[in-house]
Every structure is written in C-alpha cells, then in structure tokens.
Amino acid sequence: MKTTVKALVVGGGAVGTSIAYHLAKAGWDDVMLLERDELTSGSTWHAAGLLPLFNMSYATTHIHKYSVDFYKELEAETGLNAGFAVVGNLRMAQTEERMDEYMLYASTAETCDVPYEWMTPDQIKAKWPLIRTEDLKGALYHETDGYINPADMTQAMAKGARQRGVVIERRWQADAFHWTGDAWEVTCTKMIEKGGNLIPSDEQIVITAEHVVTASGNHAQTTAKKLGIKIPAIPVEHQFIVMDQDPELMKFRAEGNVEHPVIRDADAQSYVREERGGWILGVYEKNAPAVFEYGVPDSFRADLFPLALDRIEDQYMAMIHRIPSCEDSGLKDDFNGPICYTPDGNPLVGPAPGLQNMWLAEGFSFGITAAGGTGYYLAQMMVEGEAEIDMASLDPKRYGDWMTTEFAARKNEECYDHVYTLHHPDEERPACRPLRTSPSYDRQAARGAQFGFVNGWERPNYFAPAGFNDHDARSFRRGGWWDYAVAEAKAIREGVGLVDATAFTKHRISGPGATAFLDWFTCNKLPKIGRINLTYALTAHGTTRTEYTIVRLSEEDYYLVSAGAWHAYDQDYLYKAIKEKEPEFGRINAEDVTTKYGVFAIAGPKSRDLLMDVIKDADPATALSNKRFPWLSAKKIELGMCPVNAIRVAYTGELGWELHHPMEMQNYLFDLLEKAGEKHGMKLVGARAQNWLRQEKSYRAFGNELGRDATPAEADLPRFIDLNKDFYGKDEMIAKGVRSKCVTLLIDGPDDADPWGREALYTDDGTRVGRLTSGGYSVAFDKSIGLGYVRPELAVVGTQLKVRMLNQLWNAEIVEDSPYDPKNAKIRMDG
Numbered sequence: 001m002k003t004t005v006k007a008l009v010v011g012g013g014a015v016g017t018s019i020a021y022h023l024a025k026a027g028w029d030d031v032m033l034l035e036r037d038e039l040t041s042g043s044t045w046h047a048a049g050l051l052p053l054f055n056m057s058y059a060t061t062h063i064h065k066y067s068v069d070f071y072k073e074l075e076a077e078t079g080l081n082a083g084f085a086v087v088g089n090l091r092m093a094q095t096e097e098r099m100d101e102y103m104l105y106a107s108t109a110e111t112c113d114v115p116y117e118w119m120t121p122d123q124i125k126a127k128w129p130l131i132r133t134e135d136l137k138g139a140l141y142h143e144t145d146g147y148i149n150p151a152d153m154t155q156a157m158a159k160g161a162r163q164r165g166v167v168i169e170r171r172w173q174a175d176a177f178h179w180t181g182d183a184w185e186v187t188c189t190k191m192i193e194k195g196g197n198l199i200p201s202d203e204q205i206v207i208t209a210e211h212v213v214t215a216s217g218n219h220a221q222t223t224a225k226k227l228g229i230k231i232p233a234i235p236v237e238h239q240f241i242v243m244d245q246d247p248e249l250m251k252f253r254a255e256g257n258v259e260h261p262v263i264r265d266a267d268a269q270s271y272v273r274e275e276r277g278g279w280i281l282g283v284y285e286k287n288a289p290a291v292f293e294y295g296v297p298d299s300f301r302a303d304l305f306p307l308a309l310d311r312i313e314d315q316y317m318a319m320i321h322r323i324p325s326c327e328d329s330g331l332k333d334d335f336n337g338p339i340c341y342t343p344d345g346n347p348l349v350g351p352a353p354g355l356q357n358m359w360l361a362e363g364f365s366f367g368i369t370a371a372g373g374t375g376y377y378l379a380q381m382m383v384e385g386e387a388e389i390d391m392a393s394l395d396p397k398r399y400g401d402w403m404t405t406e407f408a409a410r411k412n413e414e415c416y417d418h419v420y421t422l423h424h425p426d427e428e429r430p431a432c433r434p435l436r437t438s439p440s441y442d443r444q445a446a447r448g449a450q451f452g453f454v455n456g457w458e459r460p461n462y463f464a465p466a467g468f469n470d471h472d473a474r475s476f477r478r479g480g481w482w483d484y485a486v487a488e489a490k491a492i493r494e495g496v497g498l499v500d501a502t503a504f505t506k507h508r509i510s511g512p513g514a515t516a517f518l519d520w521f522t523c524n525k526l527p528k529i530g531r532i533n534l535t536y537a538l539t540a541h542g543t544t545r546t547e548y549t550i551v552r553l554s555e556e557d558y559y560l561v562s563a564g565a566w567h568a569y570d571q572d573y574l575y576k577a578i579k580e581k582e583p584e585f586g587r588i589n590a591e592d593v594t595t596k597y598g599v600f601a602i603a604g605p606k607s608r609d610l611l612m613d614v615i616k617d618a619d620p621a622t623a624l625s626n627k628r629f630p631w632l633s634a635k636k637i638e639l640g641m642c643p644v645n646a647i648r649v650a651y652t653g654e655l656g657w658e659l660h661h662p663m664e665m666q667n668y669l670f671d672l673l674e675k676a677g678e679k680h681g682m683k684l685v686g687a688r689a690q691n692w693l694r695q696e697k698s699y700r701a702f703g704n705e706l707g708r709d710a711t712p713a714e715a716d717l718p719r720f721i722d723l724n725k726d727f728y729g730k731d732e733m734i735a736k737g738v739r740s741k742c743v744t745l746l747i748d749g750p751d752d753a754d755p756w757g758r759e760a761l762y763t764d765d766g767t768r769v770g771r772l773t774s775g776g777y778s779v780a781f782d783k784s785i786g787l788g789y790v791r792p793e794l795a796v797v798g799t800q801l802k803v804r805m806l807n808q809l810w811n812a813e814i815v816e817d818s819p820y821d822p823k824n825a826k827i828r829m830d831g
C-alpha cells in the first residue's frame with residue numbers, strides 16, 4: 001500500500017469522495033482516500049437524495065448549483081448512472097409571509113444564476129391534480145433540480161476519481177495525526193469485522209501526506225479529538241418513511257403524466273417525493289435528539305435508529321391533507337439515521353484551526369447536495385490557494401474556543417428543528433442563550449435590550465419597551481422593531497447614543513518584529529504613535545481576509561481591532577502568519593485581549609459634551625478638542641475612576657469615541673455614562689441602527705462588502721491601500737484589476753420594506769449587473785439604502801439601476817461614497 005501521498009482524504013462518503021475526485025481534477029496526481037468501512041457506509045447510504053437548490057446563503061447556493069450541474073455530467077464521464085431524476089422542486093407557501101420568504105430567496109437565487117419560476121395554486125392543480133392547493137398562496141418552482149441515488153452518485157465519483165489516479169483504500173481508519181513541519185504522518189489502522197462490529201486490528205501503517213482533508217461525517221467528534229481541535233459537528237436523528245403504492249398516483253403516471261416534483265410543504269415541516277408508485281415523506285420535526293455527542297460506537301455501522309413515529313405524526317397528517325390519495329397507503333419502509341449538523345446549519349469547510357495543511361469538510365446536513373460543490377471549491381482552495389467564491393460563511397473557525405460539546409449538541413438540535421421555520425433575516429434563535437455576556441448585559445436587558453447572537457456574545461440589536469416581543473416583531477419587510485431602530489439612528493445623528501461594541505475582536509501585537517510584520521501583513525500605511533488607521537490583511541490572491549483598525553501604542557506595540565463575529569477566523573490567520581514570518585522579522589508577541597476590554601461607542605454631535613462632564617483632566621474643557629484629541633487618534637483618558645483607552649473614531653460617521661475599558665469596570669462606566677447622559681438625552685443604541693448609519697457613510701462591513709471574493713481595490717478603498725509599500729497579496733490584488741466595484745445606492749423601495757443586502761441589481765433593460773451586499777433604511781435621506789457590487793463601468797455617481805425586492809423592480813441610484821456628510825465635517829467637528 002502506498003505510504004507517501006500529496007493529499008490524504010479521510011472518509012469515503014459523498015463529501016470525501018467528491019473532494020478526492022476534484023483534487024485529482026484540479027491537477028493533483030497523488031491523492032489517496034481512506035475509508036474505515038465501505039464507501040457510502042456513513043450517512044450517505046441512507047440519504048433521501050434530494051438536491052435542493054434553495055438556499056439563503058450566497059456561498060452555499062453556489063455550492064449547491066455546482067453540484068446539480070456536475071451530477072448531470074457524471075454519467076457521461078464515468079459510464080455509471082447515478083439515478084439523477086430531474087423532476088424539479090416545488091416549494092409551496094401556505095402564508096403570505098412564506099411567499100415573502102421565497103421572494104427574498106428568489107433574489108439570492110438570481111444573484112447566483114439559479115433558475116426559478118412562480119406558480120399559482122391553480123397552475124399547480126392543473127399540472128399535478130393530486131396535490132390539494134386551496135390553502136396555498138403560491139409556490140416557487142425550480143425546474144432544474146430533483147433527486148439522485150446517493151450511493152450510486154458516490155460510486156460514480158469514486159470511479160471518476162480512480163480514473164484520474166486517486167487511490168481508494170477501504171477498511172483503513174486514520175487514527176493519529178502528527179505534523180512533522182513539512183507533512184502529516186497519519187497512523188492508520190486496518191479495520192476488521194468481529195461479531196458484526198468494526199474494530200481495529202493490530203495492523204498499522206503510517207502514511208505521509210503533505211495535505212490531509214477530513215470528511216468523517218458522523219465521526220467528527222472523534223476526528224476532533226484526534227486532531228486536538230474543536231469541531232461543532234454533531235449529528236441529529238432524521239427520519240423519512242416510504243409508503244406503499246398509491247393507486248391514484250399509479251393511475252396518474254400510467255396516463256403518461258410526468259413524475260411529481262419534490263414537493264416541499266415548508267409550513268408543514270416536510271418534503272414528499274415519488275418512490276416506485278408510492279411516496280416518500282421526510283420531516284424536520286420538533287425534538288429530534290442529537291446523537292453521538294462523544295463519538296460513534298463501534299457497533300454502529302451502516303445502521304439506523306428505530307422509527308420514532310410519535311414525533312412525526314403531525315407531518316404525516318399534513319401529508320394526507322396535502323395529497324389525500326395517499327391516505328390508505330401503508331408504511332413500506334422507514335429510515336431514522338444520523339444527519340450531521342452544525343449550530344448554524346452550514347458545513348465546516350476550509351483550513352482547520354491552528355493546524356498547517358489540515359483541511360476540514362465536516363458537519364454536512366445537505367451533504368448529498370453539497371458534496372459536488374464542496375469538492376470543487378475546496379480543491380480550489382487547496383490547489384490554488386483560494387476559491388473563486390468567499391468561503392468564509394463555511395469556515396471551520398466560525399466558532400471559537402468558547403464552543404463546547406453541550407453548546408454544539410443543543411444548537412444543532414435547534415438548527416434541525418428550524419429547517420422549515422420562516423427564515424426571517426432578522427431572526428434570532430433562542431437555544432444556549434445567554435452564554436457570552438458583557439458585564440452590563442443585565443443593565444441593558446433591564447433597559448429593554450433585544451439581543452442578537454454574535455459569535456456567542458449577546459449584543460443589543462435594538463431597545464424596546466417592556467413587554468415587547470422580538471419574536472413576533474420579525475418580518476421579511478420592516479419588522480415591529482423598525483421604529484425603535486429609526487429613533488436610535490436619529491439619536492446618534494442629532495444627539496448622542498451609546499453602542500455596546502464589547503464583542504469586537506482585539507489583539508495586542510508587540511515585540512521587535514511587530515512593525516515589520518504588520519507592515520507586510522496589512523495594506524495601509526502603519527499609523528504613527530498615538531494614531532489609528534483602517535487597514536486590510538489580504539489573502540494570497542489579493543482579496544480581503546480581515547479588516548483591522550490598528551492603534552499604534554508605541555514604536556513596536558499595536559492594538560488591533562477586528563470584527564466580533566470573526567474572532568477565531570481572524571486570529572487563526574493572524575497567528576499562522578506570525579508563526580511563518582517570525583524567523584524573518586524577529587520576535588512578535590501576540591496577545592488576545594478580546595475578553596480583557598469592553599467597548600462602548602459614544603457617538604453623536606453631543607458626545608463631546610457628555611464625555612467632558614465625566615473626564616478627569618487638568619483642563620476638561622479642552623481634553624477632547626481637535627487640538628488635544630484629533631480625529632483618528634487614540635489616548636489614555638480617565639472617565640471618573642475608569643481608565644479608558646479612547647479612540648476617536650465612530651462607525652456611525654458622527655463625532656464620537658470608542659471607549660475601550662477594563663472589562664471588570666464596565667458596569668461602573670455604564671452607570672457613569674448613563675447618569676451623565678441624562679442631561680444630554682443619551683439613548684442606548686443597538687446594532688441595527690448602527691448598521692444603517694454606517695451605510696450612510698459607505699463604511700464597508702466585513703462579511704458583506706469585504707471578503708475573499710473581492711480585493712480592497714474592488715471594494716473601492718484606495719485611501720486605505722498604500723501602493724508605495726510591499727504587502728502580502730499586493731501583486732495579486734493589482735493583477736486582478738477591478739472585476740466589479742463597490743458602490744452605495746439610495747433606493748426608492750416599497751413603503752413597508754428595505755433591502756437586506758441579498759438582492760439582485762439590474763439596468764433598465766433587465767440585464768443583471770450586480771447585487772446588494774448590505775441594505776437598510778437611511779434616516780438622513782428617508783429612503784432605503786444599500787451597498788453592493790456592480791460592473792465597474794456602471795460604478796458612476798448618478799447611474800440609475802433597479803433592485804429586485806418583493807418580486808418587483810424598484811429604482812436605485814448610485815450615489816457618491818458617504819452620501820451623508822461626504823466631507824466628514826461632522827466627524828471632525830471641533831469643540
């Protein structure tokens with residue numbers, strides 16, 4: 001058996017097999033796949049094989065679309081028929097709100113070239129008379145997807161992989177991983193059968209691999225232990241039942257009618273498809289338990305759990321309502337198998353935290369649908385250094401060290417339970433909360449804070465009066481919270497507000513190599529001592545990897561602030577880069593101070609007056625003046641008895657300071673500011689208002705406008721790029737040119753809705769020319785606002801475009817960057 005390879009893929013399910021295939025297709029000719037049992041013996045064998053294109057995420061929609069296109073070509077390449085039935089997919093809506101959801105989804109689909117059409121209940125009835133439609137509002141129909149045989153599809157990919165030189169070894173388990181500095185030494189054990197169980201034998205070999213990918217399905221927890229990392233992939237039970245033949249269906253088909261599409265009755269938490277004259281009913285029911293939290297027992301192989309009929313009774317009744325002809329069909333077969341989940345439902349695809357050349361492809365709940373695209377895009381990342389789409393929303397480092405088994409298990413159960421709930425863009429899920437709270441959490445809760453969940457942190461979204469119910473206020477249009485966010489945004493524009501930004505990621509970088517390293521790592525000039533700069537770390541392909549606010553504390557001492565949602569993701573990249581460059585630049589100390597400092601942002605024209613009332617200084621009247629505390633500078637100040645590292649910057653684009661303070665003194669500072677704020681009418685302000693305000697200033701947000709699919713030049717941020725210096729990714733950024741460009745748009749949208757940042761953009765003649773990446777409401781202009789990317793030739797002030805919202809096209813105009821206060825007069829205001 002071969003013992004040295006370029007890449008070793010661990011796991012022979014749909015996902016691992018696709019990765020091996022695509023690595024070979026991308027040009028790596030020395031790829032091996034190991035499977036501890038037989039190919040497809042994990043979750044893959046019992047999947048229902050549906051290939052839903054529907055997805056709210058831009059990256060995942062691309063992945064699913066690639067898969068569906070790829071599976072159609074597999075037979076021609078391999079000669080194996082994977083049983084792809086392109087029957088289409090019908091998503092039915094029982095409520096107007098569900099139709100709103102589909103309209104938002106349709107916008108996302110358009111941005112990814114996923115075809116769809118709308119159907120009325122009458123059109124459905126005319127085409128598929130067995131479906132009851134009188135209680136439906138309509139449906140979204142994808143003609144191009146359907147279902148496939150997962151095992152045959154995996155075997156076809158395995159054949160294609162072998163044809164391209166991949167070696168597939170079965171009954172070998174990857175057991176221990178050791179990084180030598182150049183390669184992984186993977187100790188593998190021959191697996192044998194004993195009494196029906198699969199157990200390790202005494203036979204072991206060591207395989208040396210430059211790269212390792214794990215795609216271990218339900219074994220993710222065992223894999224995590226072997227690697228010494230955390231992977232929040234834990235399976236949940238998932239069931240579907242196969243019914244006996246339905247005579248009405250048999251008759252319908254015998255009359256020459258085409259097969260029914262996959263019928264999704266989201267409001268009834270179920271899907272239905274035809275199966276040999278009968279129906280398959282799959283459900284996403286309540287109370288499905290997480291399983292294998294601490295690993296899969298040897299006795300569980302290609303096995304199933306007993307059917308839990310009591311859990312799916314409601315969905316079964318709903319199916320009989322929807323397709324009355326199936327009422328008398330008996331139960332033919334049942335499947336209750338483990339389906340891997342993650343807390344947010346997206347798989348974990350990309351570099352493993354802290355490890356070199358170790359790649360994860362774990363936590364797939366739609367692994368049949370996602371396998372093709374995952375293989376394709378992960379192979380791009382491994383072979384070329386980056387994928388053509390931004391894979392950040394699937395990155396394994398979405399959850400930091402704070403994540404535990406209990407958190408993952410409970411969140412994964414919740415995620416399963418939520419598959420068919422309405423996915424409001426302003427949705428917040430309740431499980432495992434509150435978990436990470438800033439000290440002033442109770443105080444803010446008492447003032448009506450409605451919290452959002454950001455990387456485990458509780459962060460106020462907005463503040464509402466007692467008794468307000470956030471859950472009932474959610475909408476695809478302007479939610480019940482909208483008026484509160486408007487009032488908060490106005491408070492910052494006209495008076496003063498306090499925003500809790502404690503969740504920010506914060507690092508201290510110091511040591512003799514710090515300046516040289518950061519100068520190489522980021523694209524803007526480093527600030528002078530006491531000053532701050534906004535800057536970007538780039539990928540090897542010149543696109544944006546991290547946005548930093550850098551404060552220079554002394555010659556070789558820097559304070560880095562980056563997005564709170566991306567703590568582990570940012571840190572992993574930073575630490576790996578430091579490790580690589582330390583020998584060249586000299587010692588670099590990196591300290592994660594995220595939980596050491598809380599952050600309150602005080603912003604608004606009255607912010608200086610407020611702070612002057614509490615600052616302790618020989619001359620409080622001038623302590624915060626432009627002369628003593630200029631814009632874009634940082635100083636240590638004292639507010640009452642609290643030492644504060646104050647940074648004169650405001651994400652809202654108003655006069656303001658970020659107050660970075662010792663976490664343990666947060667409540668003292670909160671009380672001090674709140675009391676002093678009374679006189680100035682200070683309002684507590686949440687993230688939703690802040691998100692609108694930053695759009696009025698065209699401030700790009702990480703994960704929206706900024707990511708690995710666009711360069712800082714494409715994000716149109718030339719003032720933060722110093723082309724006179726060398727920095728990582730510079731040549732690649734320049735070589736990319738400007739493929740599309742970030743712009744700000746003011747939108748004459750509907751009276752009751754704003755864009756969410758997922759909508760497609762068109763020219764007058766109906767040509768799609770870009771997409772929104774942010775959206776919201778502008779209090780300054782009293783209309784909807786958005787940021788997005790358009791073809792570079794259209795990125796001109798005054799260009800008239802259309803944006804699709806609620807299935808209609810609305811006028812949108814490209815406006816100058818920072819339409820509110822373009823000269824920054826407010827932010828620079830002296831006093």
Ligand SMILES: Cc1cc2nc3c(=O)[nH]c(=O)nc-3n(C[C@H](O)[C@H](O)[C@H](O)COP(=O)(O)OP(=O)(O)OC[C@H]3O[C@@H](n4cnc5c(N)ncnc54)[C@H](O)[C@@H]3O)c2cc1C
Pocket residue numbers: 010011012013014015016017034035036037038039040041042043044045046047048049050051172173174175215216217218219238239240335336337338339340361362363364365366367368369370
């Ligand atoms: C009832 C049910 C219905 C489903 N229906 C659908 C559907 O319609 N559409 C859809 O897209 N998805 C569906 N799924 C989900 C789908 O089955 C999974 O997402 C998919 O199979 C995951 O593939 P995988 O390759 O990641 O994992 P698996 O198929 O579980 O494969 C992982 C493999 O890794 C091997 N392995 C683990 N550890 C090691 C090791 N250390 N060394 C060597 N080998 C190892 C295992 O033996 C296993 O074969 C369904 C799931 C269930 C339970």
